[in-house]
Amino acid sequence: MTAPDDMIPQDMTPDDMLAMDFALGALGRDERRAVDVRLRSDPAFRTLVESWQATLSPLDDATAPVLPPASVWHGILAETAPAPATPAPKPAARSSLWNSLALWRGLALAGTAAAAIAIAQIGPIPVASPAAPGAPPQMLVAALAGADGKPLLSAAYDPLRGAVVLTPATQREDTGKSPELWVIEGDAPPRSLGVIDITGPNAHAISSKQLKGLQPGATLAISIEPLGGSPTGLPTGPVVATGKLTAI
Amino acid sequence: MTAAPSGPSELAALLARTADGDQSAFRDFYDRTSAKLFGIILRILVERGEAEDVLQEVYVTIWRKAAEFDPARASPVTWTATIARNRAIDRLRARKSRPAAPLDEAAEVRDESPSADALIDTGRDAARIHAALAGLEPRHAAAIRSCYFEGSTYEALAEREGIPVGTLKSWVRRGLMRMKAELAGGTA
Numbered sequence: 001m002t003a004p005d006d007m008i009p010q011d012m013t014p015d016d017m018l019a020m021d022f023a024l025g026a027l028g029r030d031e032r033r034a035v036d037v038r039l040r041s042d043p044a045f046r047t048l049v050e051s052w053q054a055t056l057s058p059l060d061d062a063t064a065p066v067l068p069p070a071s072v073w074h075g076i077l078a079e080t081a082p083a084p085a086t087p088a089p090k091p092a093a094r095s096s097l098w099n100s101l102a103l104w105r106g107l108a109l110a111g112t113a114a115a116a117i118a119i120a121q122i123g124p125i126p127v128a129s130p131a132a133p134g135a136p137p138q139m140l141v142a143a144l145a146g147a148d149g150k151p152l153l154s155a156a157y158d159p160l161r162g163a164v165v166l167t168p169a170t171q172r173e174d175t176g177k178s179p180e181l182w183v184i185e186g187d188a189p190p191r192s193l194g195v196i197d198i199t200g201p202n203a204h205a206i207s208s209k210q211l212k213g214l215q216p217g218a219t220l221a222i223s224i225e226p227l228g229g230s231p232t233g234l235p236t237g238p239v240v241a242t243g244k245l246t247a248i
Numbered sequence: 249m250t251a252a253p254s255g256p257s258e259l260a261a262l263l264a265r266t267a268d269g270d271q272s273a274f275r276d277f278y279d280r281t282s283a284k285l286f287g288i289i290l291r292i293l294v295e296r297g298e299a300e301d302v303l304q305e306v307y308v309t310i311w312r313k314a315a316e317f318d319p320a321r322a323s324p325v326t327w328t329a330t331i332a333r334n335r336a337i338d339r340l341r342a343r344k345s346r347p348a349a350p351l352d353e354a355a356e357v358r359d360e361s362p363s364a365d366a367l368i369d370t371g372r373d374a375a376r377i378h379a380a381l382a383g384l385e386p387r388h389a390a391a392i393r394s395c396y397f398e399g400s401t402y403e404a405l406a407e408r409e410g411i412p413v414g415t416l417k418s419w420v421r422r423g424l425m426r427m428k429a430e431l432a433g434g435t436a
Contacts, residue, residue, distance in 0.1 A: 012421065020424055021417075025292075025333060026395040026402045029341035050321055055428055057326040059381075059396055060333075061374035063291050065283035068303055072286075073278060075304040080274070080311040194312065228304070 015045055023052035075228050079195055144220055144243040177224045182235055184219040195229040196222070218245045254280045259324035260317070267314035274311055281325070282307070285332040292336040292399040302339050306332045337399040380427040388423040391416060 012020075021027050022035045039046050182190040221242040223235040230236050254262075259280065265273035285306060290299040309331055317327055381389050391409075394400045402420070406413040 012425065017421060020421065021402070024392070024395045024420065024424065025337045025399045026405075026420065028401050028403065029338075032338065032341065053330050054322060054326050055431065056377070056396060057323075057329055058371070058373035058377045060284070060288055060325075060329050061371060062378060063284075063287045063397065066287045066290055067283045068286040068300060072282070072300050072304050072307075073275075076278070076307045076311070079304075079308045081271070082269075195308065227301070 015048060019045065019048035020052050023049055023056055078228050144222065144241045146241050176227055177237070178227050178229050179222050179240070180225045180229050180235065182221045182223065183214060184221065185215065185217075190221065190235050192230065192233065193220075195225070214245060216245050219243070220245060256319075256323045256325065260319045263310075263314050263317045263324055266311060267317070274314075277310070278307055281328055284325075285328060288329055288332050289336040291397050292333065292340055298339065299336070302335050303332070306335050309335070333399075340399045341401075376431055377427065380430040381423075383430070384423045384426065385419075388419040391420050392423050392427075395420060 018035065022032065027035065035049075039049060178195040181193040181196045183193055184190045219242055221235070221239055223230070223239050224237040225231075225235070226237070259277065262273045262277040262280075266277055282303065286299065286303050289302050289306070290296065293299045293302065306328075310328060313331075317324065321327075322330070381392065384392070387409075391405060394405055395402070400408075402413050402417055406416040409416065
């Protein structure tokens with residue numbers, strides 16, 4: 001370190017400084033990633049960061065607003081509008097890997113067989129919780145790995161946010177593409193759980209609401225789609241990771 | 249033109265309806281906040297197409313995470329602006345490299361200190377924090393602005409300025425602590 005001790009304000013703890021540095025935006029990529037992870041598990045630290053964010057936020061008022069082009073809203077709408085009840089798959093668009101359930105199972109198996117898969121708890125997911133008050137919360141485990149067995153995502157239930165948080169285990173550079181998370185239940189067509197961010201250090205949360213009804217045995221998969229997600233409502237790009245949900 | 253700026257309670261109510269899947273509330277929230285967030289993102293990323301991508305990501309995130317917004321922990325504006333800044337900075341960090349302008353040059357390109365007239369419109373908190381910032385030693389204030397508005401890292405900024413990174417950190421941290429003390433009503 002090049003900083004002499006007397007350069008550090010004496011009344012600040014290391015956590016104070018880290019929280020301040022993060023809120024200011026001065027940390028590098030790896031440091032930010034470490035803070036992101038910590039924010040999900042350390043409420044006291046999170047409070048420190050939020051306090052600095054609140055302190056600094058009025059600075060933004062001096063930044064001139066800029067009206068975004070209408071295309072941005074259209075893009076947002078494409079990702080957030082409810083999917084049509086019956087997606088109309090174009091046979092040509094589905095000609096790839098996606099027709100083959102056997103391949104899905106094969107991929108999932110390959111992933112399961114690999115040794116070093118990041119396995120994280122997903123749960124408790126309140127599966128129809130109001131209807132089943134006595135039922136214990138169901139714990140689901142997911143392993144999302146590529147066909148070569150390399151873990152791509154770790155998933156963890158964050159009680160603070162009440163959501164499953166996906167954190168990239170490795171870096172993928174898919175510039176101009178959007179990874180999309182899917183669930184395949186039985187013989188039904190893949191259902192989108194939305195576009196996720198696995199290129200950056202940001203964790204991506206999927207709310208419990210979206211996970212409602214997920215059952216053990218369902219397969220989770222990630223495909224690489226055009227920016228903003230699959231245009232057809234079904235996967236169109238290469239599958240980069242799959243994994244099966246199992247109850248524990 | 250977008251809708252008039254809205255109070256925190258109104259925005260919080262729109263977020264609550266958004267969390268319930270109300271698309272018209274979400275659209276309303278977007279109309280009231282997107283120009284501000286786009287300004288913030290554009291200031292950090294500069295490149296317009298990239299800024300538009302990030303803005304889109306930010307609102308998709310807001311749509312998905314609206315249920316997690318807690319008005320007891322943050323104002324809606326702080327919550328959304330923080331998501332926007334973090335996404336923009338993460339995108340900036342993911343770039344291979346970025347041509348960096350020295351502090352002086354950056355000051356010419358960008359409006360660093362808002363005019364008094366501009367601040368009258370932006371509220372008391374903004375006026376106070378900008379006054380606190382303006383009270384710091386100019387190079388210290390410039391370093392804080394460069395980190396906050398452009399997403400500079402300590403390392404990049406120290407290199408740019410030709411000073412040890414420890415010195416720069418000291419400027420920024422002491423400066424921020426002094427600002428915080430002033431905002432809290434004490435003296436630094």
